[in-house]
Amino acid sequence: NGNVCVMDFAANSATLLTPEAPAVTRWDPFLREPVYVPECDLMLFASTIQFDKKFVPDRMPAFDCAKNRWVVTSIKCGLERQGSVSDTLTYDAKRGLVWNLSAYKRIYVLRLDPKTLTLSDNPAN
Secondary structure, three states: OOOEEEEEOOOOEEEEEOOEOOOEEEEOOOOOOOEEEOOOOEEEOOOOEEEOOEEOOOEEEEEEOOOOEEEEEEEEOOOOOOOOOOOEEEEEOOOOEEEEEOOOOOEEEEOOOOOOOOEEOOOOO
């Protein structure tokens, strides 16, 4: 349903968030293994997602933590098995990079620039 739980490990409690529109109308069954990117305050997913009945197969979905909303990013995806359980997103805090080790023994790396990254709640944009 698009809801997100935030875990406070120090308090040992969870809070349920109900993100703003647009409603995510279909979830990829492999929407898992997200990675948090602190520079952008985003959770990125190597998966596909459907917003308002429009698939966005070529751009990475994310959860905008600051604005409590699901978004489509301007990050182009060309992964051969995007969303596979064998894809692993990992954040490299020392270098400020997101790594993806794919099922086909390929390695992708991404450096996000918050100044140039575009977030949209409209999949047509």
